[in-house]
Amino acid sequence: MSSDKVKGLAPRLISVPGYHIHxxxxxxxxxxxxxxxxxxxxxxxxxxxxxxxxxxxxxxxxxxNFSSSGDAFFVSQNLTLPKATQGKPMVSLPLIAVVGNKVIFNVETEEKTKFEEINDEKVPRLRAWLQKYKTFKKQMSPDAKFEGKINLQADVNTPVEEIKKVMRVLMNEGWTGINFVVDPSKK
Amino acid sequence: MSAGSSEEPNLTPFIDLFSVLVCFLLMTAAWLQLEALQINIDPSNPDAPAQSQEPPPPPPLNQVKLSVKLYADKVVLSENQAEKAFPNSNNQIDRARVSQALLDWRTKFTEQKDIVLNSEKDVKYGSLISMYDILISSKWPDVAINPN
Structure with a gap:
């Protein structure tokens, strides 16, 4: 300690302290x-x-998981499909759904695309659509035999009688290639 | 690349490509996997369409008529007039027992192909499909559904 370092007189040197003392x-x-x-x-x-x-x-x-077929299949609302192990991959065909006592099908018209009818075997609109579609198919390929393939989907709890009514209508109109849409259970 | 250098491949184009691919595949993915069972119509049914103009050949005399009838609470297998009933267990078809009986039929009637599936009015559609599935898996591929 030197005597000239009097408090307040000597200029104070402010320096950054080192990192360590030593x-x-x-x-x-x-x-x-x-x-x-x-x-x-x-x-x-x-x-x-x-x-x-x-x-x-x-x-x-x-x-x-990519499907190159590009088909989109829709299941109607409030409809649980039955499970089956022996099903084959579904192909794109006209689709009819049976929900309760109603039969639902898709027709492209100017006003609407989806129609519902009471399933009473008369089903005039469904019959008209089936005939029209059949004629169209025959016109498109006159040489080929009309196979009359159609997809039918229904709820698992639908009474069989409702399904049979639709089957009879389809048979009467010449649509005998009926495919039941099923939910593939694990094989 | 020399040791110690910090050069890295530019991953941005990879991410761009993958993003586009993922978006495309997600949009085109078939999330709903559905299958279909193609059914046959019972040819003996009067509403069934004629397969050809010629009348069908008469069945062989020794041919047995096999049919399955679905009830709400049981399944009945008929071999001509002889019937065998299989009550449902837990409101479902007793798959194991019915399958075994159908496999026995398969070994017994090796030449027979056709089998008719009938059902009562109060049967549910799910049971019909379930029975159809059992028949096909029991090596009876030509099952005809009676629509009446």
Missing amino acids: PEYDLVHLRHLIETRRSHKNKFTLNLAPMVDMFSVLVIFLLM
């Missing part, structure tokens, strides 16, 4: 590492490799 214990490399990390903190980079991995797995999964 410089021989200064961890230079550790300090450098900490400084480097601190400087890199602002350069945030997203590691995209896991993202690409995830996309690859997703693409492979979707490609394996």
